[in-house]
Amino acid sequence: MMAQSKALLVLENFIGGKFIPCSSYIDSYNPSTGDVYCKVPDSGKEEVEAAVKAAKDAFPIWSSKSPWERSQILNKLADLIEHDLEAFAQAESKDQGKTITFARTVDIPRAVYNFRFFASSILHHITECTEMATMGCVHYTSRAPVGVAGLISPWNLPLYLLTWKIAPAIACGNTVVAKPSEMTSVTAWMMCKLLEKAGVPHGVVNIVFGTGAKAGEALVCHPDVPLVSFTGSTLTAQRIREKSAPHCKRLSLELGGKNPAIIFDDADLSQCIPTTLRSSFSNQGEICLCTSRIFVQRGIYSEFLKRFVAEAKKWKTGNPSDPTVDVGALISKEHLEKVRNYVKKAQAEGARVLCGEGVDALDLPPGNQKGYFMLPTVIAEVKDESCCMQEEIFGPVTCVVAFDTEEEVIKRANGVKYGLAATVWSNNVGRVHRVAHRLQSGLVWTNCWLVRDLNLPFGGMKASGIGREGAKDSYEFFTEVKTITIKH
Secondary structure (H helix, E strand, C coil), X not given: CCEEECCEEECCEEECCEEECCCCEEEEEXXXXXXXXXXXXXXXXXXXXXXXXXHHHHHHHHHHCCHHHHHHHHHHHHHHHXXXXXXXXXXXXXXXXXXXXXXXXXXXXXXXXXXXXXXXXXXXXXXXXXXXXXXXXXXXXXXXXXXXXXXXXXXXXXXXXXXXXXXXXXXXXXXXXXXXXXXXXXXXXXXXXHHHHHCCCCCCEEECCCCHHHHXXXXXXXXXXXXXXXXXXXXXXXXXXXXXXXXXXXXXXXXXXXXXXEECCCCCHHHHHHHHHHHHHHHHHCCCCCXXXXXXXXXXXXXXXXXXXXXXXXXXXXXXXXXXXXXXXXXXXXXXXXXXXXXXXXXXXXXXXXXXXXXXXXXXXXXXXXXXXXXXXXXXXXXXXXXXXXXXXCCCEEEEEEECCHHHHHHHHCCCCEECEEEEECCCHHHHHHHHHHCCCCEEEECCCCCCCCCCCECCEECCEECCECHHHHHHXXXXXXXXXXXX
């Protein structure tokens, strides 16, 4: 299951309950050192074909199990991951660049909870029934699993978002072929080693590692995969829609965001500032829900900016395995360069960089000098039409601008192609409701950020995606509904 070559970890695909070596591999880097530390299968059509066949073969037995039986297995898998939480957290931090603290407190606990949540929710769904007494008819609905689910997950929250897809898919009785990001595959591979012990039958969960261009495209195009759930970029989602259209596949697409925080002059800054720092810079800003546009009402703009920048400078950037570090490494050298270029563009347009990139010195330990690090960066005096205010940067960069009126800020906040999440800060209850209703955003948090009830719908508007995920929404996505009429 694990081979050693020059001390490198070598992953294998997991197909039909077995680890299968691949004919070619991709280098995977440790973002905090810049060194290759892992070899990931460079899978393509052949590997995807084998995985889909294994999933199809496993479907009749798995789909015939009762929700209670599937629930027991999901809970067992959750227990096993939780038992190995520290090992998973260490692997996630090393593989992705995130801080060990974030992996321990957010990523792996949430992955565990994903299985527990859907293990419970699958037991509580009800179907509909109506009676037409005059016609002597009763109508009722039944739901059945769809078949083989193709699941494609991103590199920013690797196990967290992979399990957010696998858990509801298999809870509903589907079998899956999943493709994690080739840049962050280790924790998915580790989870595969626990599946048999948890009682997951062979072929129910298959993991094929590789790039989107090869493995991802083969999965999306496969005629025996009727359903695809994808989290990632809007550009990739466009290609998925094109490739899946001839097969009329069912799609759930959770895409990018350019999320605004709207801070009114009656906001409690003692709560607002630390929360907005977290919403801007958590996980190096590599969360689709991160705040990257901060609109502050003019009366408190100067005070907010002064305090926000002062606190941002206190965030410690460095070795992710150091528990005192707040900001780890970005995912790749290429991504770091992309994020840096946004800051350069803002400066070229006349914006002011108040802290972080190009302004403050980045002091790294000797072993991390070649890593992909960047300080939390705050930019002011940015025009709304600037690419820094329009495009998803996906790094530790946020823009702070002033506004005057409620009407004005709603229009400006909605003036991007995305519509995933927003935060509103105000003690005026009426204003909070008015603004929340008018924002073109799938999620609106008021006086908080990232407080989630997994029962409720998650997803975005406009270029931020299609479909919703959550207890009811995931159940509906991963099942087919049938209406049955009985005349008596």
